[in-house]
Amino acid sequence: MNFEAIKSIYTFEMARMQRTLLQSVISPVITTSLYFIVFGTAIGSRIQTIEGVSYGSFITPGLIMLTLLTQCIGNGSIGIYFPKFTGTIYEILSAPVAMTEILVGYVGAAATKGLIIGLIILATASFFVEISIAHPVMMVVFLVLTAVTFSLFGFIIGIWAKNFEQLNIVPMLVVPPLTFLGGSFYSIDMLPPFWQAVSHFNPVLYLVSGFRWSFYEIADVNPLISLGMIGLFLAICLSVLGWIFKTGYRLRS
Amino acid sequence: MAPIVSIDRLTKTYGNGFEALKGIDLDIEEGEILALLGPNGAGKTTLISIICGLVNPGSGKVMVAGHDVVKDFRATRALIGLVPQELTTDMFETVWNTVSFSRGVHGKKPDPALIESILKDLSLWEKKDNTLRELSGGMKRRVLIAKALAHEPKILFLDEPTAGVDVNLRREMWQVVERLRENGVTIILTTHYIEEAEEIADRVGVINGGRLLLVEEKRALMQKLGRKQLRLELSEPLTALPDSLALYNLTLADDGTALVHEYQGEEGQGSIASLLATLAAEDIHFRDLSTRQSSLEDIFVALVGEKA
Ligand SMILES: Nc1ncnc2c1ncn2[C@@H]1O[C@H](COP(=O)(O)OP(=O)(O)O)[C@@H](O)[C@H]1O
Numbered sequence A: 001m002n003f004e005a006i007k008s009i010y011t012f013e014m015a016r017m018q019r020t021l022l023q024s025v026i027s028p029v030i031t032t033s034l035y036f037i038v039f040g041t042a043i044g045s046r047i048q049t050i051e052g053v054s055y056g057s058f059i060t061p062g063l064i065m066l067t068l069l070t071q072c073i074g075n076g077s078i079g080i081y082f083p084k085f086t087g088t089i090y091e092i093l094s095a096p097v098a099m100t101e102i103l104v105g106y107v108g109a110a111a112t113k114g115l116i117i118g119l120i121i122l123a124t125a126s127f128f129v130e131i132s133i134a135h136p137v138m139m140v141v142f143l144v145l146t147a148v149t150f151s152l153f154g155f156i157i158g159i160w161a162k163n164f165e166q167l168n169i170v171p172m173l174v175v176p177p178l179t180f181l182g183g184s185f186y187s188i189d190m191l192p193p194f195w196q197a198v199s200h201f202n203p204v205l206y207l208v209s210g211f212r213w214s215f216y217e218i219a220d221v222n223p224l225i226s227l228g229m230i231g232l233f234l235a236i237c238l239s240v241l242g243w244i245f246k247t248g249y250r251l252r253s
Numbered sequence B: 001m002a003p004i005v006s007i008d009r010l011t012k013t014y015g016n017g018f019e020a021l022k023g024i025d026l027d028i029e030e031g032e033i034l035a036l037l038g039p040n041g042a043g044k045t046t047l048i049s050i051i052c053g054l055v056n057p058g059s060g061k062v063m064v065a066g067h068d069v070v071k072d073f074r075a076t077r078a079l080i081g082l083v084p085q086e087l088t089t090d091m092f093e094t095v096w097n098t099v100s101f102s103r104g105v106h107g108k109k110p111d112p113a114l115i116e117s118i119l120k121d122l123s124l125w126e127k128k129d130n131t132l133r134e135l136s137g138g139m140k141r142r143v144l145i146a147k148a149l150a151h152e153p154k155i156l157f158l159d160e161p162t163a164g165v166d167v168n169l170r171r172e173m174w175q176v177v178e179r180l181r182e183n184g185v186t187i188i189l190t191t192h193y194i195e196e197a198e199e200i201a202d203r204v205g206v207i208n209g210g211r212l213l214l215v216e217e218k219r220a221l222m223q224k225l226g227r228k229q230l231r232l233e234l235s236e237p238l239t240a241l242p243d244s245l246a247l248y249n250l251t252l253a254d255d256g257t258a259l260v261h262e263y264q265g266e267e268g269q270g271s272i273a274s275l276l277a278t279l280a281a282e283d284i285h286f287r288d289l290s291t292r293q294s295s296l297e298d299i300f301v302a303l304v305g306e307k308a
């Protein structure tokens, strides 16, 4: 193992992110605050509680997930896309590092930053609503697994993308609808049966549901199934990456 | 001594079907400076990229210090430094950070004193805290060299190092190359400038259309392929050549005031002495004498023109 290389890539990435930390923290914090003000006050005054939890508290796990997914996919993809775009990737590809080590460096940094921002959102939320965490260990497990899985997913997008448009299309066009339709802002019990069935094809539903369970012990699906689904998605990302590294897809001609 | 880089029947066909290398055999000796000379599109960058691990080889084998570049990439890449053809830099990084990163990513522990001396050698020390986008093209080129040296490579590849580089940087670059060579570093550079190869290389390889046309010691190459010309300015013009001189490859120039003798590098050794003796016997005197040797450029044009 080339630990020195992993450390270099990781610290390099963290330093890069630090330069943009302010904007990457401020924007989700403002957005989250707006959600609480608009959804929490406007809608929350009509929907008082969902399954015994106040509406503001109910939406907090979903909001954290929304930010975590967007951040991890964004950071995971730009981390590898940018050197590909500028050409500096030659250095990493000609260094004595295995692709898995490159992956650990980039994905580790992207997941770390996602987690930091996720926790900042959690702290922000606690100013607006009452938060209780029933299963802190499981909460951390869900958080870390999701961060790693979606940073890996971002890494795949970063390798696949040939231009900035392709790079942005997934985080901008796919993640928000999946999160909104994944029960972040409501319990899917509130939907008509047909849409409930459709929702079960949405991977984000399982993330949000499992994560919310670790807070309030209420869930749309069994938390173990949630965990299994994250594990499945993680396995899919790892096998795609295995194939990419074996073939050199869009990295080595 | 075993060659430090050994390339055996290497081919490369890109995804679009283009055959960039058509069977390259080449041994590079430890400590030498080898210039790969060839026009644009000859396959120089492809060859280097395969040795360095940027491009997957087609068929054939590349060994570096006895290790296979694919199977044993950790061993081979740790020995190699690469200065790429394109000026690719992390615009927002500082010089210091980007050079330190290069060392780390090659698996070496930080060594600020070494980085400092590399930056000083390349006149980059004052710029160490500048970000790369603030630097001129020449300065960026220096940074790329510094990055390639940060992990103390044993083999250095310079891909068209002097493209778009001013005289000062060129001179400094050759000084750095000279110092590296004194420390036993093997240097391979590609260029399509003949003077460059002529100036610093020990051996020259000519590559064109994915084939290595020849590899020779520079001096041997000049001697073998370089046509030489001996020119004698005659004291008295001649109207015709005497029969006794018919054996030599001679022509009369400038209305008979000069005699030009063309010969190939090696055969000249015997013929010149006897030519001069014959001239003395014929009572032909000359006031001045000069020789001219064709440059690598002439050789190169002759080769590529012939075989392309
Ligand atoms: N990734 C690639 N895909 C397809 N063709 C390529 C690729 N890279 C280089 N080539 C082609 O291979 C040939 C050799 O290129 P290169 O090795 O860069 O030559 P040189 O460095 O001698 O100018 C050129 O014709 C070039 O167009």
Ligand SMILES: [Mg+2]
Pocket: B044, B045, B046, B085, B159, B160
């Ligand atoms: Mg080239």
